Amino acid sequence: MKRFALIMSAAVITVLCAGGVAGTISQTNASEASSTQAGTLRLQDAWNSAEALFERIDLNEDRRIDVDEFAAQTVVLADMVRSAGALRIAERDDLRIDLPEAGAAPLTPAERISLDAIARDAFYAAAEGEGSLTPESWIALKLRDFASADFDADGELKGRELPAYALRIARYEP
Numbered sequence: 001m002k003r004f005a006l007i008m009s010a011a012v013i014t015v016l017c018a019g020g021v022a023g024t025i026s027q028t029n030a031s032e033a034s035s036t037q038a039g040t041l042r043l044q045d046a047w048n049s050a051e052a053l054f055e056r057i058d059l060n061e062d063r064r065i066d067v068d069e070f071a072a073q074t075v076v077l078a079d080m081v082r083s084a085g086a087l088r089i090a091e092r093d094d095l096r097i098d099l100p101e102a103g104a105a106p107l108t109p110a111e112r113i114s115l116d117a118i119a120r121d122a123f124y125a126a127a128e129g130e131g132s133l134t135p136e137s138w139i140a141l142k143l144r145d146f147a148s149a150d151f152d153a154d155g156e157l158k159g160r161e162l163p164a165y166a167l168r169i170a171r172y173e174p
């Protein structure tokens, strides 16, 4: 039951990120829809997004993220971004980052299993012997995705860095 609730919670968050359901992007206008890879994602945006996500993932409100919570959100987020074919960031309604076409497909069952295992490895590496992540270590782990796409390390994602970030969140490697 907890796992189901967790996955549903993660799905709600991800829908907010991906903007894939009618109603969540009601303010979106035609010009936004056509501006695909334009814009800038700041480190602060990614930080805010990770911080907001923590609150939703931490269902038992113990201010920690355990390995099951982490793996579930990683898989659900990747699947939702791939299914939508685009990444949207909470509170950045102006920014839609399209995935390259090859990455825009739901996860296969085999990919889900593989991604779950990879996420668990990443969790244990980041948790450094602890059984759970603090808010600070959670945000630091999430910001690695940002850093991996910030090729010139200027603290902003622009141009080709944006689809690289979306692919990273989608856990898709061309």
Ligand SMILES: [Ca+2]
Pocket (backbone or CB within 6 Å): 057, 058, 059, 060, 061, 062, 063, 064, 065, 066, 069
């Ligand atoms: Ca928790």
Ligand SMILES: [Ca+2]
Pocket (backbone or CB within 6 Å): 150, 151, 152, 153, 154, 155, 156, 157, 158, 161
């Ligand atoms: Ca950059």
